[in-house]
Amino acid sequence: MRATTIHGTRDIRVSDVPDPVISAPTDAIVKIVAGCICGSDLWPYRGDNEITPGDTVGHECVGVVEEVGAEVTSFRPGDFVIVPFDHCDNTCAHCRAGAQAGCVNLGFTETGQAEYTLVSQAEGSLVKTDGRPAPSLIPSLLTLADVFPTGWHAAVSAGVRPGGTAVVIGDGAVGLFGVLSASLLGAERVVAMSRHEPRQAIARAFGATDIVAERDKAGVEAILELTGGVGADSVLECVGTDQAMQTAFKIARPGSTVGFVGAPHGIELPVRRMFTKNIGLAGGMAPTRKYIPELLERVLAGGIDPGIVFDLTMPLDDVAEGYRAMDERRAIKVLVEP
């Protein structure tokens, strides 16, 4: 099949790779209807994560079940499914405690920008829709594979509560979903830290009440001014860099929690400040499967349109151009059609 592969820094290709095959009774194969490029795909693209040339890349997709292993009983060929990027059995002690990202049988989508993908632990991981969704709904459903639950996890981890002030650091797609999630969870004031006009517009559409374009010291001062010197009730760190994390701990009020979901790169946590100000850190890789049913319900109920985050659609053959567009911030998030 054709799949997206990475061969070096900024070297993305579409290659012929072996078709996935059912090798365990818990596996399923999904024919991809739509995939997309994640902000985290840019880490290896930019040379910030090690790769082996020829590795497949991409982990977000929705599609139609093609084939299932013997132990997969809730899904059959033809079902339209959302594929969480992190696969879990949803039955182990960690899953039962709501920590599906720590599942003892954890697996990952490895060909999300491709024709097909293999889902390990399909029974515990997949979520199906009633019948084939309308094409207009596909982009919104696709956000459920990773980016929406990840933004949601940031908001939940940061303890967003009705009436509070939530500040979202990072205006990538995850940050934008942090904004949407904080808004849906009832924050009265949702501040998006963004200096990029098209992203500010989506942040506002997603419920941001305030935009702070400044960063670092000026950004911290702006947030403190907005909050009467108190700091934010909840901070969502949706980047993963040390700069973003340091800002998070400077704007979080004493006793609050920073929710983080960006894969950490070069972060040194300010443990003295965390101690003296009682600012906690929670979050991590999202337990995607846990949140999908609730978020799917919200998507199907209407009133939100998460799919607007996709501002560029590319055919699989042109996926490299999609990476370039995201790398150069010409696109927020790119949908890839096999």
Add this chain to the structure above:
Amino acid sequence: MRATTIHGTRDIRVSDVPDPVISAPTDAIVKIVAGCICGSDLWPYRGDNEITPGDTVGHECVGVVEEVGAEVTSFRPGDFVIVPFDHCDNTCAHCRAGAQAGCVNLGFTETGQAEYTLVSQAEGSLVKTDGRPAPSLIPSLLTLADVFPTGWHAAVSAGVRPGGTAVVIGDGAVGLFGVLSASLLGAERVVAMSRHEPRQAIARAFGATDIVAERDKAGVEAILELTGGVGADSVLECVGTDQAMQTAFKIARPGSTVGFVGAPHGIELPVRRMFTKNIGLAGGMAPTRKYIPELLERVLAGGIDPGIVFDLTMPLDDVAEGYRAMDERRAIKVLVEP
């Protein structure tokens, strides 16, 4: 007045220092009935914290109000009071949110092993008893100035819940109060990591159901075996060293929270593990005042005897011997009588 002062590594003296005076309308002066030595006093004692020779040392005490400033209306000379080591106005935005350790008017007890102490923000900080307590109750009341609320804060921050398994790292007095607190909060299994027999005995008296004497790798393995490979529902890090913190994150189950209350010394938080396993960190310097009323009620109700943690009592003049005894682990916690 006579007060404990520090002059260098392992150089503790009793010196004549100026009597405290009311300099702000929010101040009060308390005549100390009993003070004590904190595990954190050993950091400067051992040369691990910088000092200025002649600094007073000690921050835990109970006593009788001697004099109050004009704005202190709830207390009068003669009241017996618990003096939280961290003073707060209990009215600012941080205090109202339960983060009293982040009070905008934060102050600290600076002469807790002395004849008198000055309490800034006395109105918001002090908690009085009904009348003068029986001498036998003084040690238990003294634990409310710091060590009990600090252990309680570790348990609350670690999210100890009825029915769960809590592991306490550190068998200093704070760790022992972590054990007591986890037990009072309903943990079904409370594991004390301790290899010191007298401390194990107090841990058991405080509700520990299991003792793990091993440390580091062997300690981690012992906890994982105790928890069926799952890890602890709650971990209380009551030491403040990197070694203790690394152990904490290795034994905490995915999705759980490490509660920390030991002033951090040389800690590098394992952010990658926190991310991949969704293990949060919460806690810090205890909002002592917040917890005192509830804990005082528990002390007065009986059924617990927190005062047993004091296994050595010294007159103020011999306070240096108290430090030596704690430093050499000959005493768990030393009560100092002015």
